[in-house]
């Protein structure tokens with residue numbers, strides 16, 4: 630897997646990530662969602678540099694202009710619910726993308742430290758020969774990303790595969806790297822050292838779904 634850890638270079642992306650981590654700035658919903666969306670825009674821009682480009686002749690009011698524009702057929706797939714603002718950010722840049730949504734959530738059984746990933750809802754177009762972008766802000770254990778990829782298998786074989794994540798744990802990144810095809814690209818805003826006993830990224834930012842949309846009852 631090609632791992633693009635964008636925190637390694639200084640850019641405005643790090644300001645957005647510092648705000649979503651910061652307990653004094655992350656509450657209230659709107660700023661958190663908007664920052665995740667902005668991070669989606671930046672990661673989408675970086676990813677776009679690896680697309681297939683073709684020269685097109687554009688007619689301006691004053692003449693003709695040759696421009697290299699991408700010609701990939703992009704499918705954006707996000708994992709509900711924390712993936713929604715990240716999806717919006719990507720969709721701001723990939724204007725004509727098709728879209729897929731999947732619900733993958735952690736179901737905690739009697740022991741709060743163990744959980745399974747439940748996939749219930751899946752809406753997806755044909756993936757054959759497309760550029761598939763899987764987006765989920767938190768890559769903690771990596772299990773949601775892998776469960777999603779497995780659930781998408783019956784929709785076709787994409788030409789290329791990109792994973793987009795805001796913050797990952799080193800363990801989660803290593804795990805997905807061992808499971809996804811070698812040609813997969815991971816575009817990630819930061820990679821943190823550890824996971825706690827409940828599978829949360831440390832230092833991370835807390836619960837991205839709750840910070841975006843409010844706390845949910847665990848049932």
Ligand SMILES: O=P(O)(O)OC[C@H]1O[C@H](OP(=O)(O)OP(=O)(O)O)[C@H](O)[C@@H]1O
Nearest residue numbers: 710711734735768769770771772773838
């Ligand atoms: O890498 P993993 O260990 O699988 O964990 C990451 C998953 O956890 C979060 O979802 P969560 O289950 O909290 O659902 P939510 O979006 O409804 O909050 C997050 O959005 C990922 O989907």
Ligand SMILES: O=c1cc[nH]c(=O)[nH]1
Nearest residue numbers: 767769829830836837
């Ligand atoms: O740290 C984590 C792990 C999973 N989901 C989150 O929202 N945060």
Ligand SMILES: [Mg+2]
Nearest residue numbers: 836837838839
């Ligand atoms: Mg959550």
